[in-house]
Amino acid sequence: MHRVLAHVDAHLAGTLDLATLAAVANFSPFHFHRLFAAWTGETLADYVRRRRVETAAVQLLAQPRLSVLNAALGVGFGSAEAFARAFRARFGAAPSVWRAAQRKDDQADRKIGQAGRPAPHDDGSTMNTSPPADVRLLDLPPVRIAYLRHLGAYGAPLQRFWARSVAPWLVLHGRDGRITYGISHDDPGVTRAPACRYDAGVALADGETPGRDELVAELPGGRYAVLRFDGPVDRIGEGWTLLLRDWLPGTGLQLDARPCFERYPPDGGYDADSGRLRCEICVPVAPL
Known part of the structure; x- marks a missing residue:
């Protein structure tokens, strides 16, 4: 299925x-x-x-x-x-x-947010409320992953999913310390929460045989727009918004059918003690 x-x-x-x-x-x-x-x-x-x-x-x-x-x-x-x-x-x-109403709401929310929170970087985040200038266009290779699927709301439920299901699964199979991926198949601003699909995946080594009951897929390679995020986990949505709705429209590029994902380095990911998240937001792009 x-x-x-x-x-x-x-x-x-x-x-x-x-x-x-x-x-x-x-x-x-x-x-x-x-x-x-x-x-x-x-x-x-x-x-x-x-x-x-x-x-x-x-x-x-x-x-x-x-x-x-x-x-x-x-x-x-x-x-x-x-x-x-x-x-x-x-x-x-x-x-x-x-579309007009959604973009108007986005602009209003951003102005309210700018007035109601500390100036950019006060929390140590590398993100700000301007269109990101440090987006890189990278050609990424395909990656074969084993994954677990979460169905439902993003945000705090995903943090619990990683802590209670994904982390023990990685340790059980000796895969902690590898590059991991958070793959968002749906936009929570568009898709109703119960139908949102999210996969937590880990790169498989060359020749590695997954368990008989494990879910396996290939994360497609190709051209991606990549934005580095380092800040409070509850601000990750701002990174996605800045990349998709502020940066992308003026580039001559468009989204294609490949999934968007976050890539977590072995020394990064989510730190439960500080509440910080380090990752790369990766959005598949193609010429208009």
């Missing part, structure tokens, strides 16, 4: 019918349809429609000059009208109206 969800995200503009996705899952279409609905709580058609609309919503926010029609076509809708109906059903407003 994880393979099917990854296939959907990677092929939103293509054919995502029952027969195609049943073949990805190695089930008959009849059994796959029933299992998918039982496992996700959504019918296949509803899930695909939601992922298409939510992915387009993220693109509309990250690319202010992207037309509604191109956003619709890019995620597999046949017309702007069909997209607008599905978008309104999900978000309660037309795409252009929703």
Whole structure:
């Protein structure tokens, strides 16, 4: 089922019918349809429609000059009208109206935050409230990972997930001290919290055989925009916002279908005593 969800995200503009996705899952279409609905709580058609609309919503926010029609076509809708109906059903407003309201709210929140908290760097963070100038464009190799999945809200639940599930799992398999990854498959500002998917992964060594019951995937390589974050864990969302909504729109680049992730160095990651997080925020990009 994880393979099917990854296939959907990677092929939103293509054919995502029952027969195609049943073949990805190695089930008959009849059994796959029933299992998918039982496992996700959504019918296949509803899930695909939601992922298409939510992915387009993220693109509309990250690319202010992207037309509604191109956003619709890019995620597999046949017309702007069909997209607008599905978008309104999900978000309660037309795409252009929703985008304008979201960006206005972002700007208002940023101004309020600037007035209501100490000046940048007072907390020792390397982040500030200006568009980041130190973003690097890097070509990263693909990485084979073993991972655990968290389904639900981000933020504090993810900290508990790492502490109670991921850290013991890494120690159990002798993988503590390696590069680890936090892979966000959904934007919590767009996707409802219960449906947000997050994978905590660790790089596997060459030739390493994972456990029979472990989940394994390949984190795609290619061009990424990379921003270094070093600060309080509860400010990590600012880093994502600055990168996706402030830096990206003026670059001539766009998001592609690969997942966004945080990469934690062996000597970094989250320090529970200080509440600080050290990582690299990695966003997959491609030319417009």
